[in-house]
Amino acid sequence: MKLLEDRIIQTGRIINNEILKVDNFLNHQIDVNLINEIGKDIASIYPNANKVVTIETSGIAIAYATSLALNNCPLVFAKKQASKITSNNNYTAKVKSFTKSVTYDISIDKSYLNKGDKIVIVDDFLANGNAGVGLVELIRQSGAEILGFASAIEKGFQGGRENIERLGIKVYSCAIIKAFKDNKPVF
Amino acid sequence: MKLLEDRIIQTGRIINNEILKVDNFLNHQIDVNLINEIGKDIASIYPNANKVVTIETSGIAIAYATSLALNNCPLVFAKKQASKITSNNNYTAKVKSFTKSVTYDISIDKSYLNKGDKIVIVDDFLANGNAGVGLVELIRQSGAEILGFASAIEKGFQGGRENIERLGIKVYSCAIIKAFKDNKPVF
Numbered sequence: 134m135k136l137l138e139d140r141i142i143q144t145g146r147i148i149n150n151e152i153l154k155v156d157n158f159l160n161h162q163i164d165v166n167l168i169n170e171i172g173k174d175i176a177s178i179y180p181n182a183n184k185v186v187t188i189e190t191s192g193i194a195i196a197y198a199t200s201l202a203l204n205n206c207p208l209v210f211a212k213k214q215a216s217k218i219t220s221n222n223n224y225t226a227k228v229k230s231f232t233k234s235v236t237y238d239i240s241i242d243k244s245y246l247n248k249g250d251k252i253v254i255v256d257d258f259l260a261n262g263n264a265g266v267g268l269v270e271l272i273r274q275s276g277a278e279i280l281g282f283a284s285a286i287e288k289g290f291q292g293g294r295e296n297i298e299r300l301g302i303k304v305y306s307c308a309i310i311k312a313f314k315d316n317k318p319v320f
Numbered sequence: 321m322k323l324l325e326d327r328i329i330q331t332g333r334i335i336n337n338e339i340l341k342v343d344n345f346l347n348h349q350i351d352v353n354l355i356n357e358i359g360k361d362i363a364s365i366y367p368n369a370n371k372v373v374t375i376e377t378s379g380i381a382i383a384y385a386t387s388l389a390l391n392n393c394p395l396v397f398a399k400k401q402a403s404k405i406t407s408n409n410n411y412t413a414k415v416k417s418f419t420k421s422v423t424y425d426i427s428i429d430k431s432y433l434n435k436g437d438k439i440v441i442v443d444d445f446l447a448n449g450n451a452g453v454g455l456v457e458l459i460r461q462s463g464a465e466i467l468g469f470a471s472a473i474e475k476g477f478q479g480g481r482e483n484i485e486r487l488g489i490k491v492y493s494c495a496i497i498k499a500f501k502d503n504k505p506v507f
Contacts, residue, residue: 156429157431157432161396161397161399161428161429161432162394162395162396162429162431162432163384163387163394163395163396163397164394165384165387165388165392165393165394165395166392168384169392189376189377190376190377190380190397193377193380193381193384194380194384194395197350197352197355197380197381197384197385198384200350200352201352201388205352205353205356206352207349207350207351207352208349208350208352208381209348209349209350210348210350210377212348241348242343242348242349244344244349245344245348245349
């Protein structure tokens with residue numbers, strides 16, 4: 134998606150050829166025009182989805198835009214829990230944090246995932262794919278069908294795509310960064 | 321806003337005449353049709369706003385819908401921090417948690433609040449108003465103009481409106497619950 138690649142080039146900040154900061158349009162300040170286009174792009178790949186699932190916090194805006202482009206279908210965001218709350222009312226999974234060496238629980242109330250659902254999972258970033266893998270494991274407990282996973286920005290050199298595809302799940306990203314070179318993205 | 325009042329009556333769950341759970345359309349599963357209408361309602365009160373500010377997590381969807389109804393103006397969400405990170409690049413304020421007896425920091429990068437901004441602050445709930453007061457204090461550091469505060473659901477018996485109005489800020493809520501009686505809302 135050229136619009137997103139251009140924006141990453143123009144306003145993304147890359148630190149130490151490793152960290153990409155897109156605070157300016159994606160996960161602190163949100164450019165609603167751009168995110169609407171990202172939502173349309175994702176919806177065009179999964180036009181038969183009837184529910185959008187994401188994870189708090191930064192996935193919510195993209196999930197909202199995706200839902201807008203899918204006839205305002207329901208969206209559900211998984212909650213992250215630092216502490217471990219066991220509840221019979223929730224589907225849960227464990228996710229290993231990429232940046233911090235901790236494992237956290239994610240959960241969704243069982244009422245909001247059902248057998249007839251055709252789900253697209255969305256997130257802002259795809260790095261090592263741990264959050265995506267956790268969401269797939271969680272959703273599969275419900276019997277809902279997963280049409281695929283979509284991220285706005287994929288860091289294509291961190292193995293996330295392979296980790297999710299290994300579960301039999303299709304992966305799409307609006308922009309795929311192959312590498313960082315001289316603190317610039319290579320698409 | 322009758323649509324929202326009806327939905328609270330139909331699907332909200334009130335526990336011990338105190339806690340209102342609206343997980344089913346507002347802060348876990350999101351009914352995008354309804355939230356779009358909430359956004360339009362808020363935008364109709366503050367039609368001159370050119371930036372929407374909220375606080376993670378549950379405010380983001382409502383802020384997105386409000387921005388859609390304000391010509392896709394930028395939206396910014398304040399981040400909550402458990403640990404205290406002092407940074408010269410952020411405006412910060414302290415917020416006392418209503419449910420837990422802890423104080424947390426909220427912050428917004430200085431780049432995203434500017435003097436020409438005409439801001440509407442939005443949140444999902446207005447209870448005691450501590451988050452709203454914190455956001456007002458934070459935004460005022462930037463010199464941006466605050467047109468007002470808006471919540472989807474106000475619990476009108478917990479003093480939040482008075483706490484925000486005391487700062488000279490207009491308050492609007494789409495639905496105002498005067499009391500809970502027999503685990504039912506009274507509007």
